[in-house]
Amino acid sequence: MREEDGIWYIAIERDPKRQRLEEEAEGRTTKxxxxxxxxxxxxxxxxxxxxGFxxxxxxxxAVGAEWIFETLRTYKKYNDRGKNISRKLMAAIRGADITDIEYVYHSFRHSLKGKLRDDPETRRNFPTC
Structure with a gap:
């Protein structure tokens, strides 16, 4: 988490390769x-x-957690945390009677990104969207 000009943001950055290799060798989940x-x-x-985010x-x-959502379970096959959350979100989407196969978890992200990009207020406040 970082803050700039009163705006908090999550910086998605690449971990150094050496650190990532050490984590993999120790069997830890790598970022x-x-x-x-x-x-x-x-x-x-x-x-x-x-x-309260x-x-x-x-x-x-404070407890040394490596992830913001530390308790989010990983998907065993790929050690991936996104798989389970995307399954839950898809269940919620389908549970809301949105049955069009064009509307999936990933399309939601792209739709939101497009709406934010097209909104003049968002572009003014977050030019990197």
Whole structure:
């Protein structure tokens, strides 16, 4: 978590290769990005900050947690935390009677990104969206 000009954001950065190799050798979950374009700054909405998101981050740091959502279970086959959350979100999407196969977890991210990019207020406040 970082803050710039009063805006909190999550910085997605590449871990140094040596550190990643050491973690893999020890059998620990490694932090990695899929592509160079995965490196980004993700602004944290002010409502999340007001709801205590920064406290969650600080509590996890204090106990030495490596992840913001430390209790999120990993998917065994790939040691990937995103697989389980995407399954839960897809269940919620389908549970909301959204049955069009075009609407999936990944398309939600792209739809949100497009809406944010097209919104003049967002572009002014977060030019990297």
């Amino acid at each position: 990695r990005v899929k592509t160079r374009t995965s490196l980004r700054n993700i602004p944290v909405h002010r409502l999340a900050v007001e709801a 920064l406290n969650l981050v600080e509590r996890n740091r």
